[in-house]
Amino acid sequence: MSLEAKATTMLPELETELRRQVARLHAPRTEPFFNMLAYHMGWMPDGSSTPSGKRIRPLIVLLVAEACGGQWLRAIPAAAAVELVHNFSLVHDDIEDHSPARRGRPTVWQLHGVPMAINAGDALFAISSQSILDAISNNDPELVVRAATCLHSACLALTAGQFLDMSYEKRLDLTVDDYWPMVEGKTAALISAAAEIGAILAGAEEETVRLYGIFGRKLGLAFQVLDDILGIWGDESKTGKSAASDLVDGKRSLPVLFGLGNRAEFARRWVASPIRADETPAVAELLKVEGAYAYSVEQAEILTGAALEALRSAQPLASDQGALMELARKLLTRPS
Amino acid sequence: MSLEAKATTMLPELETELRRQVARLHAPRTEPFFNMLAYHMGWMPDGSSTPSGKRIRPLIVLLVAEACGGQWLRAIPAAAAVELVHNFSLVHDDIEDHSPARRGRPTVWQLHGVPMAINAGDALFAISSQSILDAISNNDPELVVRAATCLHSACLALTAGQFLDMSYEKRLDLTVDDYWPMVEGKTAALISAAAEIGAILAGAEEETVRLYGIFGRKLGLAFQVLDDILGIWGDESKTGKSAASDLVDGKRSLPVLFGLGNRAEFARRWVASPIRADETPAVAELLKVEGAYAYSVEQAEILTGAALEALRSAQPLASDQGALMELARKLLTRPS
Numbered sequence: 037m038s039l040e041a042k043a044t045t046m047l048p049e050l051e052t053e054l055r056r057q058v059a060r061l062h063a064p065r066t067e068p069f070f071n072m073l074a075y076h077m078g079w080m081p082d083g084s085s086t087p088s089g090k091r092i093r094p095l096i097v098l099l100v101a102e103a104c105g106g107q108w109l110r111a112i113p114a115a116a117a118v119e120l121v122h123n124f125s126l127v128h129d130d131i132e133d134h135s136p137a138r139r140g141r142p143t144v145w146q147l148h149g150v151p152m153a154i155n156a157g158d159a160l161f162a163i164s165s166q167s168i169l170d171a172i173s174n175n176d177p178e179l180v181v182r183a184a185t186c187l188h189s190a191c192l193a194l195t196a197g198q199f200l201d202m203s204y205e206k207r208l209d210l211t212v213d214d215y216w217p218m219v220e221g222k223t224a225a226l227i228s229a230a231a232e233i234g235a236i237l238a239g240a241e242e243e244t245v246r247l248y249g250i251f252g253r254k255l256g257l258a259f260q261v262l263d264d265i266l267g268i269w270g271d272e273s274k275t276g277k278s279a280a281s282d283l284v285d286g287k288r289s290l291p292v293l294f295g296l297g298n299r300a301e302f303a304r305r306w307v308a309s310p311i312r313a314d315e316t317p318a319v320a321e322l323l324k325v326e327g328a329y330a331y332s333v334e335q336a337e338i339l340t341g342a343a344l345e346a347l348r349s350a351q352p353l354a355s356d357q358g359a360l361m362e363l364a365r366k367l368l369t370r371p372s
Numbered sequence: 373m374s375l376e377a378k379a380t381t382m383l384p385e386l387e388t389e390l391r392r393q394v395a396r397l398h399a400p401r402t403e404p405f406f407n408m409l410a411y412h413m414g415w416m417p418d419g420s421s422t423p424s425g426k427r428i429r430p431l432i433v434l435l436v437a438e439a440c441g442g443q444w445l446r447a448i449p450a451a452a453a454v455e456l457v458h459n460f461s462l463v464h465d466d467i468e469d470h471s472p473a474r475r476g477r478p479t480v481w482q483l484h485g486v487p488m489a490i491n492a493g494d495a496l497f498a499i500s501s502q503s504i505l506d507a508i509s510n511n512d513p514e515l516v517v518r519a520a521t522c523l524h525s526a527c528l529a530l531t532a533g534q535f536l537d538m539s540y541e542k543r544l545d546l547t548v549d550d551y552w553p554m555v556e557g558k559t560a561a562l563i564s565a566a567a568e569i570g571a572i573l574a575g576a577e578e579e580t581v582r583l584y585g586i587f588g589r590k591l592g593l594a595f596q597v598l599d600d601i602l603g604i605w606g607d608e609s610k611t612g613k614s615a616a617s618d619l620v621d622g623k624r625s626l627p628v629l630f631g632l633g634n635r636a637e638f639a640r641r642w643v644a645s646p647i648r649a650d651e652t653p654a655v656a657e658l659l660k661v662e663g664a665y666a667y668s669v670e671q672a673e674i675l676t677g678a679a680l681e682a683l684r685s686a687q688p689l690a691s692d693q694g695a696l697m698e699l700a701r702k703l704l705t706r707p708s
Contacts, residue, residue, distance in 0.1 A: 060528060065553055069535040128494060132487035151468035154490055155534050158464060158497070162527035165501050169521045177513035184520070185505045191498035192396060198491050199405040217401055 037355065039099075039362040046098045046108060047091060053116040055079065057167045061159065072156045076127055076144050089139070092367065094119040096230040099360050100248050103352030106238025113170035114183055114237055118230045120164035121187065125194050125226075127157035132202065161191070168233075175237055183233045190229035197221020204288050208307045211297030212331075215290050219260045220253070227256035235350075247350035251343050251360075258339035259367050264289035265332050268320050283311045283319055290335065291328035298326050340368050373691065375435075375698040382434045382444060383427060389452040391415065393503045397495065408492045412463055412480050425475070428703065430455040432566040435696050436584050439688030442574025449506035450519055450573055454566045456500035457523065461530050461562075463493035468538065497527070504569075511573055519569045526565035533557020540624050544643045547633030548667075551626050555596045556589075563592035571686075583686035587679050587696075594675035595703050600625035601668050604656050619647045619655055626671065627664035634662050676704050 058077060061070040071081070078086045094115035101111040129135070130143040131153050137143060145153035168184045175183075200218040204210055231252030235245040267282030268291050282289050295302035302322050305311075311319050323329065347360055394413060397406040407417070414422045430451035437447040465471070466479040467489050473479060481489035504520045511519075536554040540546055567588030571581040603618030604627050618625050631638035638658050641647075647655050659665065683696055 061532060066532050066535060068539065069532065125494075128490050132490055150486065151538055152535070154464050154468055154493075155531050155538070157490075157494075158461075159528060159531040159535075161494070161497055162524055162531060165524040166521065166528065169517055169524065172514075172517050177517050178508075181505055181508050181513050181516055185502065188498055188501040188505065192495060192502065195491050195495040195498060196397060196402050196405065199402060199488070199495075202487055202491070203404065 037359065039359040039366070042099065042102075042359050043095060046095065049109065049112055050091060050094050050098070050115055050119070051085075053112045053167075054119060057113075057116050057120065057163050057170075058160075060163060060166070069156070069159070072144060072148055072152065073160060075147075076123060076156065076160075078139075086139075086141070089119075089122070091119055092363070093122055093227060093230045095363065096227065096252060096360075097234040099356060099363065100231045100234030100352075101238045102234075103350075103356035103360060104235050104238035104240040104244060104248075105353060106234075106240075110174045111171070111234055111237045113173075114168050114187075114233050115230075117164045117168035117187060118226065118233065120160050120167055121191055121194075122226060124157045124160035124164060125198075127153060127160060129198065131157075132198065171237060176239075179236055179239065183236045186229050186232050186236065190225040193221040193225035195221075197223075197225065201288060208296075210288065210293050212290065212293050213297075215288070215293045216257075218288070219257060219290075223260040224253045224256035227259070228252035231255075244350050247346050250346040251350060254339045254343035254346060255364055255367065258336050258343055261290050261332055261336040261339060262368060264291060265329070265336065268292075268323065269329060281316075283316050284313050286310060290332050291323050294328040294331050295323045295326055300326055302326050302328075336368070340364070373695065375695040375702070378435065378438075378695050379431060382431065385445065385448055386427060386430050386434070386451055386455070387421075389448045389503075390455060393449075393452055393456065393499050393506075394496075396499060396502070405492070405495070408480060408484055408488065409496060411483075412459060412492065412496075414475075422475075422477070425455075425458070427455055428699070429458055429563060429566045431699065432563065432588060432696075433570040435692060435699065436567045436570030436688075437574045438570075439686075439692035439696060440571050440574035440576040440580065440584075441689060442570075442576075446510045447507070447570055447573045449509075450504050450523075450569050451566075453500045453504035453523060454562065454569065456496050456503055457527055457530075458562060460493045460496035460500060461534075463489060463496060465534065467493075468534065507573060512575075515572055515575065519572045522565050522568050522572065526561040529557040529561035531557075533559075533561070537624060544632075546624065546629050548626065548629050549633075551624070551629045552593075554624070555593060555626075559596040560589045560592035563595070564588035567591075580686050583682050586682040587686060590675045590679035590682060591700055591703065594672050594679055597626050597668055597672040597675060598704060600627060601665070601672065604628075604659065605665060617652075619652050620649050622646060626668050627659050630664040630667050631659045631662055636662055638662050638664075672704070676700070 054077065058070065058073050061073065080086060097111055097115035097118055098108040102108045126138065127144050130138060131145045131150055135143055136146050144156050168187050169180060171180045171183065197218050197220065201222060204214060204218070228249045229252070231248040232245050235248040264282065267287065267289060292306065296306060302319070305319060305322070343364060344361065352360060390413065394406065394409050397409065414425070416422060433447050433451035433454055434444040438444045462474065463480050466474055467481045467486055471479055472482050480492050504523050505516060507516045507519065533554050533556065537558060540550060564585045567584040568581050571584040600618065603623065603625060628642065632642060638655070641655060641658070679700060680697065683693070688696060
């Protein structure tokens with residue numbers, strides 16, 4: 037079965053579960069609170085949905101569960117939990133990064149203010165923890181505790197990664213060595229946990245769980261590096277996001293930290309003052325000349341290779357391996 | 373055994389567990405992040421502690437576990453989890469309420485800025501979830517899932533209560549009916565969960581768990597009402613907090629909502645403009661004349677009675693009932 041066929045079956049079930057989970061706040065007095073969360077999740081009051089993320093992480097939970105011989109339906113509450121964690125972190129990151137828009141719509145803090153948005157993120161976080169424990173209804177309690185432990189560790193890693201990112205703001209001595217621990221937390225930890233949780237709930241052996249964890253982790257890192265490359269050298273007409281905008285935003289991406297580590301012309305320009313939009317083509321070119329593009333592309337290739345290697349070693353069922361490979365390819369070969 | 377004797381045995385174990393849990397962030401790169409959390413928890417870098425809350429909630433977990441015939445040591449990770457949830461909510465509430473100080477020290481956001489403080493609260497939240505699952509090492513997995521489910525429900529209730537409180541800010545039509553759902557979430561839910569979790573991990577029957585939940589809930593509500601009374605009519609020299617400061621802060625306390633519901637002189641004064649410090653004696657007196665003091669004291673007495681009644685019905689072991697009664701009395705008869 038192709039990835040698309042699987043996703044077509046799985047995603048509606050996931051969406052139903054997500055709505056069921058967030059509906060815990062669906063009560064007369066907390067209706068406006070529920071609406072804040074529903075808005076962030078992309079659910080319109082008329083029942084329709086607006087693009088609200090690709091639900092990649094929960095799809096990984098479900099595909100891995102199936103690839104380990106488990107029933108993906110049993111992993112639905114855990115998959116919803118992973119997506120809720122991702123969304124809680126987006127709501128808080130948007131406040132922390134002062135981002136006014138996400139997916140083309142105003143962010144929650146922009147609409148409701150910082151205090152309400154902090155609290156809305158906390159609610160999504162609490163609901164994610166409730167959601168994964170709901171897996172108890174058709175999974176062994178011991179496996180549920182293992183899966184939840186895995187999810188909560190990823191949550192802590194998310195905060196550690198976000199701490200590192202914020203702590204880098206005023207640092208001028210950064211190198212690529214500072215990049216990896218940051219994205220291990222910010223991006224890789226939750227994707228790794230998604231894959232592990234799928235395997236755990238399917239009752240996979242410890243070594244298999246570990247291999248799926250590596251698959252998710254390397255996939256997450258490769259995805260982040262590619263995102264960083266596109267954020268500087270991407271084709272705006274294809275990626276949909278303003279090319280080189282990461283330079284203007286001052287994002288501590290892999291190419292930038294590579295350039296800073298060089299302590300050459302790019303580094304001098306970067307620390308002098310924020311990059312202006314009109315300078316971005318020249319600065320992007322400078323970074324390329326200094327080797328940041330080649331280094332980043334090489335890292336993305338190494339990580340992609342490691343992800344696929346771990347996936348093969350985990351020995352997914354033949355019928356499911358294809359869908360997971362396809363998902364990885366889809367993630368890693370976005371329009372550039 | 374007296375409450376004091378029990379607390380003297382239990383609290384050092386609890387503190388060790390809290391430090392062990394937060395030490396998850398004790399790594400070279402995240403050391404300053406660990407220090408933020410340690411600061412909030414009241415742990416000084418030299419190993420000493422500064423007053424950092426009375427650890428009432430975890431003490432309830434442990435006392436109830438023992439009162440149900442369980443071993444309190446087994447409930448230590450769950451007790452730590454409850455205290456961590458309380459502290460996560462304080463870190464975020466301080467941002468949301470724009471409070472510069474807590475327990476006589478600058479708040480986390482005041483020292484490190486809002487983005488870092490949001491993230492520090494998230495870390496405490498994540499660690500609390502990890503902590504309660506650590507109870508798996510010497511408890512039945514099914515009970516651990518039940519206890520964690522109870523904790524996470526309280527977390528969601530906390531956010532719902534906080535939402536109501538914030539949503540009341542610009543409302544002029546409030547009455548006491550708006551008070552109870554707010555404090556059910558903000559104060560009662562976590563104390564109720566603390567008592568339930570103690571009973572659950574001790575393997576108590578469902579009905580007993582329910583009764584302890586009522587005990588905690590009514591105790592929490594009584595505590596909040598008393599706190600509200602002291603915040604307006606308390607004796608500054610005894611309570612340590614500026615009397616009537618709640619009026620200046622615009623806090624939506626029970627006496628204030630009672631007064632607003634009257635739609636008489638107090639209500640007109642309240643909605644006209646913020647209360648100034650020099651007016652507080654007159655406004656407090658006005659509220660008393662309108663019946664807010666008598667109503668609030670009556671409510672506190674009813675709730676205290678209901679809490680003790682539920683405790684008796686739960687039939688704690690005789691040797692432990694005394695300590696729980698003493699804790700309730702201590703909470704409810706603070707200097708006024």
